[in-house]
Amino acid sequence: MRVPAVLDYLDSAMQIDETAYTPLWIGGARMGCVNAEWRQRLLTNEAGLFQLQEEGLHCLDGGDYQALSSKLGAAARRWRASGWLPGWRDENFTAHHPPGHPVFELERAAFRPLGLVSHAVHLNGLRRLADGSIGMWIGRRSPFKAVDPNRMDNMVGGGVAAGESYDLALERESWEEAGIPSPLVHGLAPASLLLARRAVGRGLHCEWLHIYDLWLDASTVPANQDGEVAEHLLLSLAEVEALVLERRFMIDAALVVCDCLARLGYWGEEGALVRERLERPSLQLA
Secondary structure (H helix, E strand, O other): OOOHHHHHHHHHHOOOOHEEEEEEEEEOOEEEEEEEHHHHHHHHHOOOOOEOOOOOEEOOOOOHHHHHHHHHHHHHHHHOOOOOOOOOOOOEEEEEEEEOOOEEEEHHHHHHHHHHHEEEEEEEEEEEOOOEEEEEEEEEEOOOOOOOOOOOEEEEEEEOOOOOOHHHHHHHHHHHHHHOHHHHHHHOOOEEEEEEEEEEEEEEEEEEEEEEEEEEOOOOOOOOOOOEEEEEEEEEEEEHHHHHHHHEEEEEHHHHHHHHHHHHHOOOHHHHHHHHHHHHHHHHHH
């Protein structure tokens, strides 16, 4: 049990220099933040839409959900044409005002540049083994994935699309990534909620991870359906911990795994230190 090393990993994975970002205000509320490069881009190329004020960068347009979505969507298409938004998916995420009121939707590739908060569902696949120990199903991402190819992942994980409930996202992702039929996850209660927040090349990754645990029997083996997962491996908790420390996981998946190991009691009383470290980023949005 190497809790100090796990804590060091979590610190490095979630370290952010807050002074490097300018708060972004949309619809009268702080909704994101931008780095120096994107601040300059918005002020230079989108002066009619964004303005620097005392509290930070403000979107000058208001309006209802549809109007704001249309205005920002048109801007995002301009950024795509300028080559600023790689990884365009033609898939929108919803941006919310606290405590959850939907304000607009926008192409998911624009969320990190604007530091907007997205949502994702992650499913831990667990099995009680013959010797009484616990095994965890881990996915290895396809070598053809544009993001983090070949890295280790949770059994299921994916973003919640605009207009989609967490339950529907979980059912969709569970089938696509692991061939888990919807009745097995329908109505499954979330086990945990974490905020993943870290600096990335395009800006700031900020996503609420809605985490679920699913206990599977020996007859249920994950089987990818959409080509995005190369294989699923049933590993001991010690093997999962080793992959975390070897930095083989995608970062969000590593956070989900560490949360699960702590809840399962793998680190004993020291698991509370891991949970405390994982929950710390949520204070940034309090």
